[in-house]
Amino acid sequence: MTTRRKFLVSSALATTAAMLGMKSIFSRSETPEKKVIKINTVRKPVVISTWDHGIAANEAAWKILSTNGRALDAVEQGVRVTESDPNITSVGYGGLPDRDGRVTLDACIMDENLNAGSVACIEHIKNPISVARLVMEKTPHVMLVGDGALQFALQNGFKRENLLTKKSKKAWEEWLKTSHYKPVDRNNHDTIGMIALDNNGNLSGACTTSGIAWKIHGRVGDSPIPGDGLYVDNEVGGAASTGVGEAVMRTCGSYFVVELMRAGKSPEEACKLAVERILKWNMKYNDLQVAYIALNKNGEAGGYAVKKGFQYALYADGKNQLIDAKYSES
Ligand code: ASP
Numbered sequence: 001m002t003t004r005r006k007f008l009v010s011s012a013l014a015t016t017a018a019m020l021g022m023k024s025i026f027s028r029s030e031t032p033e034k035k036v037i038k039i040n041t042v043r044k045p046v047v048i049s050t051w052d053h054g055i056a057a058n059e060a061a062w063k064i065l066s067t068n069g070r071a072l073d074a075v076e077q078g079v080r081v082t083e084s085d086p087n088i089t090s091v092g093y094g095g096l097p098d099r100d101g102r103v104t105l106d107a108c109i110m111d112e113n114l115n116a117g118s119v120a121c122i123e124h125i126k127n128p129i130s131v132a133r134l135v136m137e138k139t140p141h142v143m144l145v146g147d148g149a150l151q152f153a154l155q156n157g158f159k160r161e162n163l164l165t166k167k168s169k170k171a172w173e174e175w176l177k178t179s180h181y182k183p184v185d186r187n188n189h190d191t192i193g194m195i196a197l198d199n200n201g202n203l204s205g206a207c208t209t210s211g212i213a214w215k216i217h218g219r220v221g222d223s224p225i226p227g228d229g230l231y232v233d234n235e236v237g238g239a240a241s242t243g244v245g246e247a248v249m250r251t252c253g254s255y256f257v258v259e260l261m262r263a264g265k266s267p268e269e270a271c272k273l274a275v276e277r278i279l280k281w282n283m284k285y286n287d288l289q290v291a292y293i294a295l296n297k298n299g300e301a302g303g304y305a306v307k308k309g310f311q312y313a314l315y316a317d318g319k320n321q322l323i324d325a326k327y328s329e330s
Contacts, residue, residue: 044201047314055320075194095211105209111136116142120149122146127158131152134152195232203237205232221248240292241292243291254292270292291305301314
C-alpha cells in the first residue's frame with residue numbers, strides 16, 4: 001500500500017524531474033525494510049558516431065536534434081557530411097576504390113519503426129545514404145544492389161558523378177605497383193556509423209562506407225546489412241559497427257549489441273560482449289580491428305573495440321566530444 005510519506009517522496013522526485021525537463025521512471029522495492037526509489041532519467045537529444053570524422057557529422061545532426069527535429073533526419077544529414085568530404089577516403093566521394101579502380105559504396109538507414117533501407121555496391125552516387133532512405137520510404141524492399149541501385153537513384157533525380165578523386169586514384173595506382181591485398185590494413189577502411197535519440201525519445205541510425213580498399217569487385221561488407229553494420233530497435237536502442245565487416249557479419253554484430261541491451265547490459269558492456277564474441281571464435285584475420293558504438297533509449301552511450309585506436313564522437317548535454325574507446329587487445 002502506498003503510504004503518505006512514500007507518496008510525498010515520489011511526488012517531490014517527479015516534480016524535480018519535471019523541472020529538469022527529464023522523463024522519470026519510478027521503480028520501488030516492495031520490501032518494507034528497503035524502501036528504494038530509483039529514477040532512470042532520459043538524457044536527450046544525444047548523437048553518437050564512429051571515428052574522428054564523427055565530430056563534424058555530429059554537428060550537422062545536432063542542428064536538427066537541438067531544434068526538435070527527427071532522429072532520422074539527423075542521422076541522414078549527419079553522415080552526408082562525411083560522404084561529401086573528398087578528403088575522407090573511407091566513405092562516399094573520395095573513397096578508395098576496389099582493385100579494379102571502381103569506387104563502390106554501401107549504406108544503410110533505420111528509423112524508429114524498424115523500417116530499414118539499404119544500398120550495396122552502388123557506384124557514381126555521392127550520397128548513398130539518401131538513396132538508402134528512398135529505398136526504405138518509396139519501395140516495398142529493404143535493399144537494392146549494384147546497377148539496380150544506381151538506376152533507381154538516377155530515376156529518382158540523383159546525379160551521376162565521378163567519385164574517384166585525384167588523391168584516391170593516385171593511391172590506387174601506387175597500390176597497383178605491388179597489388180598486395182591486405183584487407184585488414186586499419187588505415188584503409190573507416191566507416192561512419194551514427195545513432196541518434198531525438199527530443200521525442202525516438203531512435204534512428206545510419207551507416208555508410210566505401211568498404212575495404214582494394215577489395216574484390218562486388219565485395220559487400222557489414223555496413224549495408226541491417227543487423228550487421230547497423231541495427232535500431234526503438235524499444236531498446238541502436239548500435240553500429242566499423243572494422244573488418246566479415247567478422248561482424250559472422251556474428252550479426254549490431255543486432256547482438258541491441259539484444260544484449262534488451263537483456264539489461266549497458267551500451268558499453270553490450271559492445272564489449274559483442275567484441276568478445278568475435279575474439280572467442282579466434283577469427284583468422286591478421287591485425288583484426290572491429291569496434292561498436294551503442295546508444296540506448298535512456299540516452300546512455302558507449303563503445304568498445306578489439307584494439308587500441310578506436311575513437312567515437314559523442315554529442316550530449318550540449319557538448320561534442322571525441323572519446324577513446326576501451327578495447328580488449330593491446
Ligand atoms: N566495416 C566496413 C566494411 O567491412 C569497413 C570499416 O568500417 O572500416 O566494409
